[in-house]
Amino acid sequence: MLTAILLGFLFAFxxxxxxxxxxxxxxxxxxxxxxxxxxxxxxxxxRIASGxxxxxxxxxxxxxxxxxxxxxDGLSLLFSLMITGIGFLVYVYTxxxxxxxxxLDRFYAYLSVFMGAMxxxxxxxxxxxxxxxWELTSISxxxxxxxxxxxxxxxxxxxxALGITGFGGFSLLAGALLLGSMTGTYSITEMxxxxxxxxxxxxxxxxxxxxxxxxxxxxxxxxxxxxxxGAMKAPTPVSTYLHSATMVKAGVYLLMRFTPVLGxxxxxxxxxxxxxxxxxxxSAVHTLFRTDLKGVLAYSTISALGILVFLxxxxxxxxFLAAAVFIIVHALYKATLFLVTGxxxxxxxxxxxxxxxxxxxxxxxxxAAGFLAAISSAGIPPSVGFLGKELTYEASTHSTGMxxxxxxxxxxxxxxxxxxxxxxxxxxxxxxLPEKFTEAKMPDPLMWxxxxxxxxxxxxxxxxxxxxxxxxVKPVVTALGKDASDIxxxxxxxxxxxxxxxxxxxxxxxxxYFILKPSEKLENRIGKLEPVSPESILKKLTYFFxxxxxxxxxxxxNGYLRNYVTTIILFLVILVGYIFIGNSRLVIDHTKLSQxxxxxxxxxxxxxAGVFYTVFTRSRIGAxxxxxxxxxxxxxxxxxxxxPDLAMTQFSIDTLTVILFVLVLYRLPKYLVLSDYKMxxxxxxxxxxxxxxxxxxxxxxxxEPVNSDVGDFYAKNAYIMAHGKNVVNxxxxxxxxxxxxxxxxxxxxxxxxxxxxxKLRVKSSDRPN
Amino acid sequence: xxxxxxxxxSNYLLPVLLVFSVFILLRGHYLPGGGFVxxxxxxxxxxxxxxxxxxxxxxxxxxxxxxFLMPIGLALAFLSGVAPVIGLDDxxxxxxxxxxxxxxxxxxxxxxxxxxxxxxVVVGVTLxxxxxxxxxx
Numbered sequence: 035m036l037t038a039i040l041l042g043f044l045f046a047f048x049x050x051x052x053x054x055x056x057x058x059x060x061x062x063x064x065x066x067x068x069x070x071x072x073x074x075x076x077x078x079x080x081r082i083a084s085g086x087x088x089x090x091x092x093x094x095x096x097x098x099x100x101x102x103x104x105x106x107d108g109l110s111l112l113f114s115l116m117i118t119g120i121g122f123l124v125y126v127y128t129x130x131x132x133x134x135x136x137x138l139d140r141f142y143a144y145l146s147v148f149m150g151a152m153x154x155x156x157x158x159x160x161x162x163x164x165x166x167x168w169e170l171t172s173i174s175x176x177x178x179x180x181x182x183x184x185x186x187x188x189x190x191x192x193x194x195a196l197g198i199t200g201f202g203g204f205s206l207l208a209g210a211l212l213l214g215s216m217t218g219t220y221s222i223t224e225m226x227x228x229x230x231x232x233x234x235x236x237x238x239x240x241x242x243x244x245x246x247x248x249x250x251x252x253x254x255x256x257x258x259x260x261x262x263x264g265a266m267k268a269p270t271p272v273s274t275y276l277h278s279a280t281m282v283k284a285g286v287y288l289l290m291r292f293t294p295v296l297g298x299x300x301x302x303x304x305x306x307x308x309x310x311x312x313x314x315x316x317s318a319v320h321t322l323f324r325t326d327l328k329g330v331l332a333y334s335t336i337s338a339l340g341i342l343v344f345l346x347x348x349x350x351x352x353x354f355l356a357a358a359v360f361i362i363v364h365a366l367y368k369a370t371l372f373l374v375t376g377x378x379x380x381x382x383x384x385x386x387x388x389x390x391x392x393x394x395x396x397x398x399x400x401x402a403a404g405f406l407a408a409i410s411s412a413g414i415p416p417s418v419g420f421l422g423k424e425l426t427y428e429a430s431t432h433s434t435g436m437x438x439x440x441x442x443x444x445x446x447x448x449x450x451x452x453x454x455x456x457x458x459x460x461x462x463x464x465x466x467l468p469e470k471f472t473e474a475k476m477p478d479p480l481m482w483x484x485x486x487x488x489x490x491x492x493x494x495x496x497x498x499x500x501x502x503x504x505x506x507v508k509p510v511v512t513a514l515g516k517d518a519s520d521i522x523x524x525x526x527x528x529x530x531x532x533x534x535x536x537x538x539x540x541x542x543x544x545x546x547y548f549i550l551k552p553s554e555k556l557e558n559r560i561g562k563l564e565p566v567s568p569e570s571i572l573k574k575l576t577y578f579f580x581x582x583x584x585x586x587x588x589x590x591x592n593g594y595l596r597n598y599v600t601t602i603i604l605f606l607v608i609l610v611g612y613i614f615i616g617n618s619r620l621v622i623d624h625t626k627l628s629q630x631x632x633x634x635x636x637x638x639x640x641x642x643a644g645v646f647y648t649v650f651t652r653s654r655i656g657a658x659x660x661x662x663x664x665x666x667x668x669x670x671x672x673x674x675x676x677x678p679d680l681a682m683t684q685f686s687i688d689t690l691t692v693i694l695f696v697l698v699l700y701r702l703p704k705y706l707v708l709s710d711y712k713m714x715x716x717x718x719x720x721x722x723x724x725x726x727x728x729x730x731x732x733x734x735x736x737x738e739p740v741n742s743d744v745g746d747f748y749a750k751n752a753y754i755m756a757h758g759k760n761v762v763n764x765x766x767x768x769x770x771x772x773x774x775x776x777x778x779x780x781x782x783x784x785x786x787x788x789x790x791x792x793k794l795r796v797k798s799s800d801r802p803n
Numbered sequence: 804x805x806x807x808x809x810x811x812x813s814n815y816l817l818p819v820l821l822v823f824s825v826f827i828l829l830r831g832h833y834l835p836g837g838g839f840v841x842x843x844x845x846x847x848x849x850x851x852x853x854x855x856x857x858x859x860x861x862x863x864x865x866x867x868x869x870x871f872l873m874p875i876g877l878a879l880a881f882l883s884g885v886a887p888v889i890g891l892d893d894x895x896x897x898x899x900x901x902x903x904x905x906x907x908x909x910x911x912x913x914x915x916x917x918x919x920x921x922x923x924v925v926v927g928v929t930l931x932x933x934x935x936x937x938x939x940x
Binding site: 678679682683686687689690693694697698755757758759760762763764766767768771772774775778779781782784785786788789792793 | 827831832833834835836837838839840843844846847850854870873874876877880881884895898900910912914917918920921924925927928929931932933935936937938939
């Protein structure tokens, strides 16, 4: 399973070297990666359908209980199949859509990283590794939205999306750590056994808020929804794959995954119903005012995500069933509509729905795909969309409390979504073909077969619901912690309230489609509300944040080394001094002090003389040399008190410091008055205070009772466990070797920094004005 | 800074100091020393040579830019930590040891390779910083 997840990353890495072979005709070959993964995951269907959960754990840092745990149940199987299945079609489609694009290899690399990350996300059982994959999906989405990196709007949208979803990732990490400390485990499976204890925990609300923060940002729920329409700047295959079928559903996935852990409380259900309800209505209404096909689809996607959140909030077995079916329905028809839109955009040169018409005459198969998808989106039988809509209505009519309001909201949303589906799937193909589109050509089969395949699947699953019932839908409901044995999917449910609601939806929706034509006038009207939209408010906040950061940075990062040093030391003196004055118990035990020997006295006198010379000399080189003397005198003191390792290191460091200083000072002008009398007094006072404070702390440390457990442990075990007699070195390279590894990495980074600062300066002639 | 005495002495001192630095590196596990100090001493040896014979000579002597020692050292240290994970399914940084001590060197284990990595990084970092500053100052 680990190989399956890493395959995407490995392929992306492989493309770095072999990318140029995949740019031309071979591009379509890369679709074999998602196809093989799809087959791999499909082979699990019988096992999962029989109620099994396939899990695999790789030990990572067992001493801290951090493991790489993956588990495949009904929920993750559905998502894995969607990720790889739609992924396969998108890979095929892209090979023609971005044919001969300069950066096609790069595009496939990003797409593969995304696929790997998304698979990792839905398969992770460990919440920390889930967070890592979660962030990776945000990052790959950032690169894909900004793929047209020469367009400023693309770059801005990518940044907005990264900002919003990054905030959500932060929230997920906070939630993960909080849940980890509440339950003592990071495994989601183990958390499920502690559901009761969690619901009564004092931090329950906070943990839920963190999880919601992550889910709502990722799944574009109100008021975080606005990054998604912006993300439509990405090439259409990306919109299809990330921003409709898979990534945006990660938030929904998160909520479903945590339903058996945190769900079934009043707070959980009510919040989800309210947020999901507002989102689905708000963005469904927005679709009426859009003229860009992708804009219509973006808002209807947000609305669909709202419906899913809403259904999870209802929390009944029927609602989960409806959610599971609706995920499949939505993935099938929305991906189709996006792919169709991409074809229209490429062949007709516009996505403006007010001018598009009659395209069926030039691209019949595409029109068929669009038509079938629109039917499924509208929930007209015999499509699988009808099934999804029936189940949704069924769940809403059986909800507890405020049934009328809930049913009204969902019916209204569905009516508006029917309109959106018709606008995107039917409007461009019907009517008379305008003069300017007669040039439009039939696209490559690589482009029209994928959407048609998806659209036909939407009808096949509708006529034969048994195909998805026991293999895909039931395991999801089981994974959400409900009994799924009595579920039976069928198109015909008898004549009841739900059917009446369905008929109302379809009739009103179709009427709306014929009465209301999308127009720019309408779009402009809603544009007037822009200043109070969440997007504008957030933009203003960001602006103030930026301005404040600039001011703050200018105050502290003023470019004068002496000011930095002064600030740091002053801060330390105030902070440490404040703590120290409150808690000090300075007792110097004279009896424990050893006799002062003559050579110690001599070294100390040399040391003090060195300090005075450094401070009062007028020669820079002299000051540096005198500092060297001070350092070497300290080395000698280390030797006297049996710390040879320290002495050796200090000795080498001091030598090098003096050399470095000399190298720099050698080049400076001979003499300059750098400070006046007042500044010297000020610096003197600061240095004396700081030095005095450090001395006091050193004395205080002596007065503290010594805890020798740690030292004893190392001394005792250095030879037994690490085969070494020099305890200092054994700690450095063995017991705390990871620290050392990170420290040498920091050293290397510092050296690269110095090199970069001094060597890689932009020549003044190359500098942009 | 060209003095005949320093120049002549540095020619003899360089190999001696380098051998000494390796000696310090190897004895680290049992007696005062180790990769960090060893690396500093090796760096000092080259700096001394650069002082006496000029930077260009010292660079010629090194053949490659000292900066390349950093990734090599980091990789070696990292690999010595990863080796038990790949080889034996043990956690990261588990110490691996040859059962019998080698002549002259003594016991050899993953910690020694880690220390050699530290040594190389320290040499690389120190020389990169000092060479860069002295070239551009």
